[in-house]
Amino acid sequence: MVWDDLYASAFERVRRSIESIERVLLAYNTNIDALKYLRQKDLEDRVEKAGKDEVLRYADKLPKRIDNVPQLLGSILWSIKRGKAAELFVESCSTRFYMRQWGWDELRMGGQVGIMANLLGGVYGVPVIAHVPQLSSLQASLFKDGPIYVPKIENGQLGLVHPKEFNAEEESCIHYIYEFPRGFRVFDLEAPRENRFIGSADDYNPNLYIRPEFREHFDEIASNVELAIISGLQALTKENYLGPLRIVKEHIETLNGKNVPVHLEFAFTPDERVRKAILGLLDNFWSVGLNEVELASIMEVMGEKKLAEKLLLGDPADPIAVTEAMLTLAEKTGVRRVHFHTYGYYLALTDYRGEFVRDALLFAALAAAAKAKLGDVRSIEDVIKAMDVPVTEGAKTVEEILIRKYGMKDGIADVDSYQLTFIPTKIVDKPKSTVGIGDTISSSAFVGEFALR
Ligand code: AMP
Ligand code: GLC
Secondary structure, three states, X not given: OHHHHHHHHHHHHHXXXXXXXXXXXXXOOOEEEEEEEOOHHHXXXXXXXXXXXXXXXXXXXXXXXXXXXXXXXXXXXXXXXXXXXXXXXXXXXXXXXXXXXXXXXXXXXXXXXXXXXXXXXXXXXXXXXXXXXXXXXXXXXXOOXXXXXXXXXXXXXXXXXXXXXXXXXXXXXXXXXXXXXXXXXXXXXEOOXXXXXXXXXXXXXXXXXXXXXXXXXXXXXXXXOOEEEEOOOOOOOOOOOHHHHHHHHHHHHHHHHOOOOEEEEOOOOOOHHHHHHHHHHHHHOOEEEEOHHHHHHHHHHOOOHHHHHHHHHOOXXXXXXXXXXXXXXXXXXXXXXXXXXXXOEEEEEEOOOOHHHHHHHHHHXXXXXXXXXXXXXXXXXXXXXXXXXXXXXXXXXXXXXXXXXXXXXXXXXXXXXXEEEEXXXXXXXXOOOOXXXXXXXXXXXXXXXXXXX
């Protein structure tokens, strides 16, 4: 039962210290998530109506973006068939209208920034400054109360207000999230795991639109923060990435100049040229967070094709291959911390040592279980209650492999000049939804770690 004890003490430690964090900058992607829990009959009827043969073509090969209804439905089937997440941009007005008419079961805060702002500011009480590309009243209403701020310029002066006080009738950026549980059936397909497909009806976040407040007053904004988390670079394409990434680079350099540690929340970036460009920025980051698919996609553009394949073979992913990939990433880019999460366990590779790295991961796993169970973490009590979710049995083998290979003890080992930290996670059997769990994990672990220092 050693892990149960470690979980309990880690939670207490992080809870006691998390409010010592002064301010976290979160940039760039915030949107509205319209969640639809898929139903078999409804989906089958829609596929038949749109033309089953054509729809099924896209269930085999995802289109690059969504231009019509068969592509939308086919992409949803693509995700169901593999139990894998995917996200595509929807430009076509008629498809946007179709999604709107299809409707949703729930509206939620979306985008890495929005989700992290509500968790850090609204639940942990850590002050955050958030980049919200468009603040409609609906978007504003999804922010929790608490120390969450957006920059506002009045008489040429930078001020910080809660999003609900921003009062600008801007556009609503809506992402339609089609969620399905493990075992969900449609025709002869069956989902091997719960997951979601996302269609983004949003002209701002996918293009990494950066607000004037952030372009013109970044130095002042950066002077007000202790930590920063960057996300939302994933939807850029070779046609539009150069301009936004130039600004992002300037922003990170400004933060570095003020000694603000910056975490990059890496998300699956389909365009290889953009992925390479992001990789080229990594030396400016303190830390990076990713899952197995994302790590494999980085290994691919680093020329490590064999390693990339190995990462995707096992379930859970082979921890030795994962460690090798994390080492390659850290050594080649100089990033100081790599945080890997997968279904069943997390690993962190850091160029510094201490139990606080592990305790922050444990805290993050509790928050993730709460998010999986409830869909939304409302309070720190929700996180405590996740203590009842059992530690997954599936991670035992992973732990044994790491003990044998690296002499790991209580989740900590020395590997080359780094510390490797492992924790088995708590897996919720029937999660309410899957969207946003990764963001919950990465932000809780990164901020938790600095709180414990
Ligand atoms: P991402 O793929 O980045 O959104 O992150 C998903 C992560 O959420 C996985 O790597 C798991 O660590 C975690 N996760 C997914 N499903 C569950 C679940 N049912 N219970 C707890 N954690 C989960
Ligand atoms: C992506 C999606 C957003 C979702 C988020 C969750 O940013 O665009 O809709 O809320 O991922 O991680």
